[in-house]
Amino acid sequence: MMRAFMHTAKVQMGLSIARPMFKFVIVVNPLFLATLAFFIYGGSSPERVFQYVVLGSGFMALWSSIVYSSASEVQRERFYGTLELLFVAPVSFAAILIGKIVGNMIWGLISMVIAFLYLVLFFRIEVPAVQPMLFFGSFALVLIAISVFSFFLALAFTLSRQTNALMNFIEYPIYLVCGFLFPITILPDWVKPISYLLPPTWAIELLRRATDENATWSQLALPFSFLLGLVLVYIGFGYVCYRAVEHKARINGKLGVY
Amino acid sequence: MEAVQRFFRHSVLSYKALFGWLDPKVYIFVMVLNPFSQLLFFAVLVNYVYGGEGLAGYIASNALLLCVMNSVFGIMSVITSDRGMGTLQLVMSTPSSKAPLFISRSLAHVVNGMFTxxxxxxxxxLLFGLSIPFDALLSLLVIWLVSIFSACGLGLIIATFCLWSPSMHMWSNLLASLLLLVSGANYPLSVMPAWLEQVAVFMPLTRGVRLTKDIVNQGDFSQMATLLGQEFLLGCLFFAISLVLIAYAEYLARVKGTMDLE
Known part of the structure; x- marks a missing residue:
C-alpha cells in the first residue's frame, strides 16, 4: 500500500508537470499573482504587506494549483479512460487518489515558494523572524487540511456532471470567501458562516498568526482547533463521497460515464 | 447583401455549435458566475485597501476587463472547439478567406462579452450603491468597443498559436494574466514601475482602463480623443499582424502536422 502510494505521488508529479497549463500555474502564475498583490498593497505597512501580499498570494498560488490539478484529477482519469482500471486495481483507489493529491500538493508548495522568493528577492519585502516550532507546526496542519479538502473536492466533483464548469468557477469564490487577500471581517455577515466552514479560511488565518514575531501557542489555539476540527469533518465528508462514487461505480456502472 | 447575411448567420451558427449552448448550466457557471465572482473579489479587495476611494472607476475597469477577456477567450476557443470536435481541418481547407471566417465566428463572443x-x-x-452619470455611460460604451476591437486583434494573434501549439489554455491564461496585471484595473497607475509602463504602452486595455477611471471618477474627458485614437491604431496594427500570422500558422500547421493535436 505504502509503495503504491509513494509511486503514485511520484508518477503524478511527472504527469501533472507534463501539462503546459500546469507548468504555467506552478511557475508563471505565482509571479503574476504576487506582482498584482504587491501593486495593490504597495503603500501599506511591512506587516500588512507580509500578511496579505506574501501569505495571500502564496495561498492563491497554492489554491490555483489545486483547482487545476487535484480537484479535477478523477475527472481527468475519466477523460483518459483509465479511471476504471485504477478503480479495479488491487491497491485501494483511495490510496491512489491520496498519492495523486500529495504529488500535486508538492507542486503547490513549490508554487508557494516561488511566490515567496520572488517577492522577497525582487521587491525586497521584509520577512518577520518567525518562531520555527510554531510556524512549521502550523504549516504542517495547513498542508494536511488542504490535502483533505482536495480529496473531498476531487470526489465531490466526480459525482457532478459539470466538473469542468465547477473547476473554472471555484477559483475566485474561494479567494473571496476565505479572505486570501483581506480579512474576512470585512465581508457581509451572511457570508461569514460560509467562510468559517471552509478549511482555507482557518488555514490562512493560522499562518497569519503563526508568522507574527510575538506569536504564542494560546494565540494560535483558536484557528488551530477550528482547522483541526474541520479536517476531521472533511475526512467524514470525503468518506461519504468516496462511498457514493464506489456505489455509482459498482451498482449503477456509471463510473466512466460523463 | 448575401455576403453580409452569410457573415452574421455564420457567426450565430458557429456560436451555437461550438460553445455548448445546449447546456445553460455551463453558460451560467462560465460566463456569468465566474466573471461576477472575479469582479466581486477585486471590488471587495480595492474597497478594503483604498478605503472606497475611486471604487466606481475600479468596478467599471474590472467590468471592461471581463468584457475583453470574454471576447478574447471566445476568439481563442473558436479554434480549439473546432479542433476538439474534429472539424478544424475542414474549416482550414475551405476555399473561403480565413480572416473574415474567424472574425465572423468571433463576433457573437464579442457581443456576449459586452453583455457580461x-x-x-x-x-x-447595485451592490456597492454607486452612481455613474448617463453621459459617462455613452462614452464608456465607445471606449469599451474600441478596447474590445484592440484586444480582439491581440487575441487573434494568440489564437493563431493554437494552430501549431496544443496548449491553448496556457496561451489564453497567459494573456489573461498579462492583461489583468498590466491594464492597471486594480491599482493606481502611479505604482506601476517605469519598465512595466513601457510594456503597457503596447498592450490593449491600458488606455481603455485609464479613460474609464478618468471619466467615472473625475468626469475628465480631456484625453478621450487622443487615447482612443491610439487604441484604435494599436488594434489595426494587431489585426494586420494577425492576418499575416494566420497564413503563416496555417502553413506551419500543415508542415508540422499539428492541426489536430490536443
Missing amino acids: AVMGLLFGI
Missing part, C-alpha cells in the same frame, strides 16, 4: 460586462457593471453598481 454590462451585467457585471450593473451588479457592481
Whole structure:
C-alpha cells in the first residue's frame, strides 16, 4: 500500500508537470499573482504587506494549483479512460487518489515558494523572524487540511456532471470567501458562516498568526482547533463521497460515464 | 447583401455549435458566475485597501476587463472547439478567406462579452450603491468597443498559436494574466514601475482602463480623443499582424502536422 502510494505521488508529479497549463500555474502564475498583490498593497505597512501580499498570494498560488490539478484529477482519469482500471486495481483507489493529491500538493508548495522568493528577492519585502516550532507546526496542519479538502473536492466533483464548469468557477469564490487577500471581517455577515466552514479560511488565518514575531501557542489555539476540527469533518465528508462514487461505480456502472 | 447575411448567420451558427449552448448550466457557471465572482473579489479587495476611494472607476475597469477577456477567450476557443470536435481541418481547407471566417465566428463572443460586462457593471453598481452619470455611460460604451476591437486583434494573434501549439489554455491564461496585471484595473497607475509602463504602452486595455477611471471618477474627458485614437491604431496594427500570422500558422500547421493535436 505504502509503495503504491509513494509511486503514485511520484508518477503524478511527472504527469501533472507534463501539462503546459500546469507548468504555467506552478511557475508563471505565482509571479503574476504576487506582482498584482504587491501593486495593490504597495503603500501599506511591512506587516500588512507580509500578511496579505506574501501569505495571500502564496495561498492563491497554492489554491490555483489545486483547482487545476487535484480537484479535477478523477475527472481527468475519466477523460483518459483509465479511471476504471485504477478503480479495479488491487491497491485501494483511495490510496491512489491520496498519492495523486500529495504529488500535486508538492507542486503547490513549490508554487508557494516561488511566490515567496520572488517577492522577497525582487521587491525586497521584509520577512518577520518567525518562531520555527510554531510556524512549521502550523504549516504542517495547513498542508494536511488542504490535502483533505482536495480529496473531498476531487470526489465531490466526480459525482457532478459539470466538473469542468465547477473547476473554472471555484477559483475566485474561494479567494473571496476565505479572505486570501483581506480579512474576512470585512465581508457581509451572511457570508461569514460560509467562510468559517471552509478549511482555507482557518488555514490562512493560522499562518497569519503563526508568522507574527510575538506569536504564542494560546494565540494560535483558536484557528488551530477550528482547522483541526474541520479536517476531521472533511475526512467524514470525503468518506461519504468516496462511498457514493464506489456505489455509482459498482451498482449503477456509471463510473466512466460523463 | 448575401455576403453580409452569410457573415452574421455564420457567426450565430458557429456560436451555437461550438460553445455548448445546449447546456445553460455551463453558460451560467462560465460566463456569468465566474466573471461576477472575479469582479466581486477585486471590488471587495480595492474597497478594503483604498478605503472606497475611486471604487466606481475600479468596478467599471474590472467590468471592461471581463468584457475583453470574454471576447478574447471566445476568439481563442473558436479554434480549439473546432479542433476538439474534429472539424478544424475542414474549416482550414475551405476555399473561403480565413480572416473574415474567424472574425465572423468571433463576433457573437464579442457581443456576449459586452453583455457580461454590462451585467457585471450593473451588479457592481447595485451592490456597492454607486452612481455613474448617463453621459459617462455613452462614452464608456465607445471606449469599451474600441478596447474590445484592440484586444480582439491581440487575441487573434494568440489564437493563431493554437494552430501549431496544443496548449491553448496556457496561451489564453497567459494573456489573461498579462492583461489583468498590466491594464492597471486594480491599482493606481502611479505604482506601476517605469519598465512595466513601457510594456503597457503596447498592450490593449491600458488606455481603455485609464479613460474609464478618468471619466467615472473625475468626469475628465480631456484625453478621450487622443487615447482612443491610439487604441484604435494599436488594434489595426494587431489585426494586420494577425492576418499575416494566420497564413503563416496555417502553413506551419500543415508542415508540422499539428492541426489536430490536443
